[in-house]
Amino acid sequence: MWQARLAATFGEGLGAIKHRGPDDTGTRVIGGLPGGRILALGHQRLSVLDLSSAGRQPMLDSRGRVAVYNGEIFNWLEIRQQLQGDGYSFSTRSDTEVLLAAWDRWGTDCVRHFNGFWAFAIFDPSPRDGGPVLALCRDRFGIKPLYLCIDDQITGFGSEIRPLLTACDKPMRVDPDSLMQQMIYEMQPNSPQTLFENVEEVAPATWRICHLSERRWVTMEYWSPRATPLRPRSDSQALEEFSWLLEDAVSMRLRADVEVALTLSGGVDSSAIAAAIRSNRHEAVKAFTSRFRNSPQLDETRWAAAVCRRTGMDHILVDVEEIDLDREERLLSRHIETIYTSFSQLVNWQVIKAIREQSAIKVFLNGQGGDEVFLGYERYYVPHIRSRGLWRPSGWHELIQCARHSGRGFAELLGFLAYFSGKSLRQWRYRRSASALFQPWLLEAPSRIQVDSLPEDKRELTIQETCGPQLQRLLRFDDRISAAFGIEGRPVFLDHRIVEFGISLEGHHKIRNGWTKHIVRRYLDSKGLPEVAWRKAKLGFPAPSAVWANDLLKKRVEAIRNSEFMRSVIRAGADPLELTHRQVMALILLHSVSSELNWQPLAGQPQSPAPA
Incomplete structure (x- = not known):
């Protein structure tokens, strides 16, 4: 009934x-x-x-x-x-x-x-x-x-x-x-x-x-991604096939009875989408880019502006530092329904909010998934170098090339190799940071969880990263942020034909001579954007994390100390003012979502005492 x-x-x-x-x-x-x-x-x-x-x-x-x-x-x-x-x-x-x-x-x-x-x-x-x-x-x-x-x-x-x-x-x-x-x-x-x-x-x-x-x-x-076999291609064949797939995927995702926009970071993936829109001879599209007036080291507007000049897009800059930080962060946590780990999501929130304020826009394209399909993150240098044999001349040559063509120096890449080559160091670092923050009884069950290793086989690496939990988290954040404003985000690189192409693509088309996402860079270069194609620094949607975290901690420290939920999970004696940046971020964001969604204290061990 x-x-x-x-x-x-x-x-x-x-x-x-x-x-x-x-x-x-x-x-x-x-x-x-x-x-x-x-x-x-x-x-x-x-x-x-x-x-x-x-x-x-x-x-x-x-x-x-x-x-x-x-x-x-x-x-x-x-x-x-x-x-x-x-x-x-x-x-x-x-x-x-x-x-x-x-x-x-x-x-x-x-x-x-x-x-x-x-x-x-x-x-x-x-x-x-x-x-x-x-x-x-x-x-x-x-x-x-x-x-x-x-x-x-x-x-x-x-x-x-x-x-x-x-x-x-x-x-x-x-x-x-x-x-x-x-x-x-x-x-x-x-x-x-x-x-x-x-x-x-x-x-x-x-x-x-x-x-x-x-x-x-x-x-x-x-x-299943494993139903797609590896298929050898020449450089010209790979570029021709990728160009057609990307431009057809963009063409399909421009289909709408409402206006369509683009989030343009100035990075390789979103710039490639902009070039593909131009190749489709589509009417002018508005491109939205975050701007940091007070943090020039985070600002990518010059790269995005170069793309818009080349493609004829209407470029709209969003001043993400002009924000009611406490209010907007709480709204973001309420909609995401879980714990996010980077203020880049808050930057994304501000950009999507600006798009929705253009009242006719209900759809935007984005480059989510490009890094996973074509191996764009710098951590992928580690299995790439290891596959060449670190102690062989070819491995050292590749290490030098990666240092030259990335935003990392030689010493930093050596640190990457040490950190990402096995699980134990990362496992120890994660648990050490958590043990200083959370109650001991909460740390027992997750001890059986293992962090992912990065396979040297690039087909397996593409499958793991594209179909694994890390991209799932990012897609969840994207969905909640766009849905909060009644707008639809369309990730072009997750057209299943592009993903299957990426799985079937030999590794040297993805990472070559120290350049990640080599096939995507070649496409951008062919469209007259070499300065963007071969740029080294990768930022995406960066954020002034330290400044924002400190501002929020000052505003919320007493509420965190007085929260019943937080006292049920935080170790007794943990002082929010004496934590590392990583721990402060965890504290702020956990308190934010738990208070916005009215989470009840966890039942397990006695709560930490309330402050006197």
Whole structure:
């Protein structure tokens, strides 16, 4: 029975994600299911394709199927044409209607046809293989979030955890092991585990299908990175294929019935996207770049300006230091729902906020994933040099080249080699820092967790970094930040064709002569931007971390000391004013999210005493 209490909490939970889709609200309640069950579906719409009411959700087809859907199928036009050839007709310009028709035509194989990102649910009252089903699915790389809350009485799913628990009338309880995994190692739990008890995450590239007659769940993986073999290419073949893939991925991601922008850091990845937009002869796009007037060592505007001059983009600078730091950081923590570890997320927050203030813009492209697919982080120098043999002439030659062509000096790279070559030193450093901050009982369970090693095989390294937990964390941050402002971010480099190309690409196309992301740099060079292509320093979205951390600590130190939750996790005698920068960051950001989400003290050992 659709109880009044559950109906109220469902509506409250749906309203709590209105920021994700401020343009429309839709609900559908389906009764008459086996066991007298009720299925309630709700959707907050961000109108990007077919802005009319015809595209509203939940969307019903002629056979009684219902879909709720977050994301975009970028090749929806091509799929619709294919389905029209098979006899299907369409009444909207919405990719949701294409999704329902594709499910009817191909069943669970429909996602193999999709180029995009998504988290969707389809209720099918009469599928081919029996009774009614509820089918949940998430895109290949987990760009769009999808969470489940399951117990004996209720099953709920949604895009964010706190609204999901509200809708299911469940409390938010932090799992201590998962919390310490994040705090010590800066790793989010692997799917299906999350930071919270009673909430699991649908894994990327996965179907979760509930057969409602039996309330039986089936899990199916539909894509695997290891299905893509290594394929040799010449330099010219590699560049030609990459150029076509990047420009076609950009072309698809420019499809929208609203204005599209670009976040342009001035780095290699976002600059390559800008060049690809120009190659598509697309109308002028606004490019947004963070500016640091007071911290010139962090400012990349000159590189971004050079890209905009070359591509004809309208360049908009965002002064991220002009910020109500306490207020904006609290809002960021509230929306992210977990602990982030770098104020670069706050810089990103400010840039996305500026985009949304341009009222017509609802979509932007970004370069997330480029570093993982084409090995752009400087830590990847370590397995690269080791693969050449550190004690052989070829290894020393590569070490010298890496020192010349990176923002690191020779001595610093030697330090990188020592630090990243094994797990034990990193493991010891992480735990030593945590033991000075957290209560001893909290450090016991995470002792079995191991940090990742960096494989020397570059195909394996690409797979690990692209499909592993580190990129998952960044994608979560990106999703929450863009959704907070009712705007959609589209990571171009996570077009599955580009990822499969990257997996199949030989290592010397990724790191060569000390240059990371060599194939992307060559593309930029071919587009007339050599000064950006072969720049050494890599910043991304930098932040004045020390200044911001000190400012926040001064403002919040008493609140941190008086917080019941913080006293349940922080070691007795730990003085916030005597901690390292890393520990201060952990303290500030943990207090921020715990206070914004009203986390209850962890039960384990006695709390640290309140200050006198």
